[in-house]
Amino acid sequence: MSEKMAQTAAGAGSDFDRLTLDWYIDKLVQALVFIGGISAIVFIIGIFVFISREGFGFLLGEFNFKEFFFSPNWRPTSETKETFGILALVAGTASVTGLAMLIAIPFSLGAAIFIAEFASGKTREFLKITVELLAAIPSVVWGFIGLAIMNPIIIETFDVPVGLNVLNAGVILGLMAAPIMTSIAEDALNAVPDPYREAAEAMGATRWQVIYKVVLPAAKNGLLGAVLLGVGRGFGETMAVLMATGHSINIPTSVFDSVRALTATIAAELGETAAGSPHYQALFTIGIFLFVITFIINLAADLVVRGVKKG
Amino acid sequence: MNNTTGSQDAGLAIHTEKLNLWYGTFQALFDVDLKIKQGIITSMIGPSGCGKSTFLRSVNRINERLGYVRITGAIDVMGENIYAPGVELVQVRKQIGMVFQRPNPLPISIRENVLFGHRIHNAATKTSKSEADDIVEGALKTVLLWDKVKDRLDTKATGLSLEEQQKLCIARLLPVKPGVLLMDEPCSALDPKGTEAVEELIWELRGQYTILIVTHNMAQARRASEECIFMLMGKVVEHSDTGKMFVTPENKETSDYIEGRYG
Numbered sequence: 001m002s003e004k005m006a007q008t009a010a011g012a013g014s015d016f017d018r019l020t021l022d023w024y025i026d027k028l029v030q031a032l033v034f035i036g037g038i039s040a041i042v043f044i045i046g047i048f049v050f051i052s053r054e055g056f057g058f059l060l061g062e063f064n065f066k067e068f069f070f071s072p073n074w075r076p077t078s079e080t081k082e083t084f085g086i087l088a089l090v091a092g093t094a095s096v097t098g099l100a101m102l103i104a105i106p107f108s109l110g111a112a113i114f115i116a117e118f119a120s121g122k123t124r125e126f127l128k129i130t131v132e133l134l135a136a137i138p139s140v141v142w143g144f145i146g147l148a149i150m151n152p153i154i155i156e157t158f159d160v161p162v163g164l165n166v167l168n169a170g171v172i173l174g175l176m177a178a179p180i181m182t183s184i185a186e187d188a189l190n191a192v193p194d195p196y197r198e199a200a201e202a203m204g205a206t207r208w209q210v211i212y213k214v215v216l217p218a219a220k221n222g223l224l225g226a227v228l229l230g231v232g233r234g235f236g237e238t239m240a241v242l243m244a245t246g247h248s249i250n251i252p253t254s255v256f257d258s259v260r261a262l263t264a265t266i267a268a269e270l271g272e273t274a275a276g277s278p279h280y281q282a283l284f285t286i287g288i289f290l291f292v293i294t295f296i297i298n299l300a301a302d303l304v305v306r307g308v309k310k311g
Numbered sequence: 312m313n314n315t316t317g318s319q320d321a322g323l324a325i326h327t328e329k330l331n332l333w334y335g336t337f338q339a340l341f342d343v344d345l346k347i348k349q350g351i352i353t354s355m356i357g358p359s360g361c362g363k364s365t366f367l368r369s370v371n372r373i374n375e376r377l378g379y380v381r382i383t384g385a386i387d388v389m390g391e392n393i394y395a396p397g398v399e400l401v402q403v404r405k406q407i408g409m410v411f412q413r414p415n416p417l418p419i420s421i422r423e424n425v426l427f428g429h430r431i432h433n434a435a436t437k438t439s440k441s442e443a444d445d446i447v448e449g450a451l452k453t454v455l456l457w458d459k460v461k462d463r464l465d466t467k468a469t470g471l472s473l474e475e476q477q478k479l480c481i482a483r484l485l486p487v488k489p490g491v492l493l494m495d496e497p498c499s500a501l502d503p504k505g506t507e508a509v510e511e512l513i514w515e516l517r518g519q520y521t522i523l524i525v526t527h528n529m530a531q532a533r534r535a536s537e538e539c540i541f542m543l544m545g546k547v548v549e550h551s552d553t554g555k556m557f558v559t560p561e562n563k564e565t566s567d568y569i570e571g572r573y574g
Contacts, residue, residue, distance in 0.1 A: 120378060195411065195413060195415035196415065196417055196418065197376075198373065198376070198411065198415065199411065199415040199416070199417060199480070200417065200427070201373060201376060201404070202371055202373045202404060202408075202409040202411075203404060203405075203408070203409075203427060203428040203431065203483070203484070203487075204400070204401040204402070204403075204404035204405045204428065204431055204432060204487075205401075205427075205431050206401065209431055213427070214417055214418075214419075217418070217419065218418045
């Protein structure tokens with residue numbers, strides 16, 4: 001009798017034994033997902049540490065705050081006196097990004113409003129897929145379009161000597177940034193609950209009144225986030241800008257001036273410098289600067305997009 | 312006995328004839344003939360999917376935003392066919408206000424919510440601040456909300472309690488002076504206390520507006536309406552005085568439903 005009871009107890013014990021194969025698989029998958037999850041953070045920190053270390057020597061040694069930010073002279077290979085002023089490069093990047101946003105914001109918001117509010121069924125699916133395809137075009141292809149197609153068109157239309165300038169790069173960058181901005185702006189519009197639209201329509205609002213008075217105000221944080229991400233994209237873009245700006249150091253006074261961008265400078269010059277030299281370190285300092293700027297823009301975008309979910 | 316409406320026939324607020332409605336290929340309404348009288352509360356009851364909400368939504372033509380709705384027959388509201396080709400949707404919806412199942416105030420201030428309809432329909436003329444204040448105060452007083460919210464008119468309407476939101480949703484219809492108010496289960500998202508408050512409000516509005524209210528709550532239909540329509544499978548089964556329907560229904564289906572044998 002007691003033997004039998006002991007057996008039952010042991011049997012029950014094994015039924016509740018949690019160390020089965022499923023349990024091990026579960027733990028293994030949890031571990032893998034955890035490693036995958038934190039690796040992104042580890043890599044980003046690693047990149048930042050690496051860039052900082054390479055640029056640090058310059059920051060401590062030859063770095064002159066006033067010259068670096070306020071001198072338009074970027075002459076890293078001068079025989080007589082090397083100067084590292086990024087003002088002209090910042091002006092180049094800012095002018096191209098600014099023009100790009102002037103082009104991309106109306107286009108992308110218009111496209112997003114059309115896709116989210118007016119298009120339906122197959123048209124809508126087709127447009128969404130097309131926009132996503134556009135976002136996937138490699139930047140070097142955009143650069144090629146700037147170089148081979150836009151360049152002669154600009155020379156002919158405006159009768160200017162060089163077609164690789166702020167206008168060219170701005171248009172190319174605007175077209176590049178528009179799809180991703182459209183995609184995010186459309187998500188923001190879709191996140192506006194449908195009962196809002198229904199309520200406004202039931203009161204007799206026209207489609208445009210619904211969009212203008214209800215949907216856009218409700219989605220404004222998400223739309224601002226889309227614009228900021230577009231700015232971040234424009235700031236960080238390298239290849240297309242390198243190919244379409246003309247790559248000459250210049251503070252532009254018109255859209256037909258050639259300029260050079262921060263990113264393009266790093267891409268073009270890093271391969272030709274001696275590792276550890278002041279020039280090499282100055283380029284990494286530009287890298288830190290870009291990293292900080294894009295980080296701030298992305299963080300700001302993230303914060304405003306989050307704001308919409310809380311409110 | 313009723314000095315606001317003339318003869319029985321002229322006093323019809325909503326009159327439908329042979330109304331059929333399809334969602335795509337699915338037919339939701341079959342030959343609906345209804346005569347809904349002006350100035351009283353009429354309730355519509357019936358099991359889920361019987362077409363009562365569909366009917367309500369087609370009187371405001373809000374159904375059309377789905378895009379795959381097809382209709383035959385006629386709906387006359389205040390003697391005019393709202394599906395006639397020359398009819399302007401904006402005017403239809405001004406005449407016929409709609410309250411939804413879930414309170415859906417717009418994500419703007421309480422004040423702007425009340426003024427939203429007014430602004431849309433009076434876009435050409437500028438409304439002065441004092442006029443706007445009067446409109447807001449009047450509408451909110453009618454729905455018994457003024458004392459609760461008068462100090463926070465500029466806060467977001469979405470921060471109100473569900474009961475207050477639903478009252479606001481009724482209040483924002485009033486400034487454009489609609490003839491008909493449609494209510495699609497206006498209390499089903501509210502707790503019992505909120506339900507009672509909103510029902511009382513609807514009862515208060517009786518006489519000034521023709522009210523058509525869809526409800527799945529038979530007790531509510533019984534206590535809060537004067538006439539009652541019972542629908543089943545897209546067809547009208549019975550339309551009579553509420554008191555009569557709940558005591559001596561004419562059809563077997565009606566009595567089965569009322570006594571809770573199905574639905």
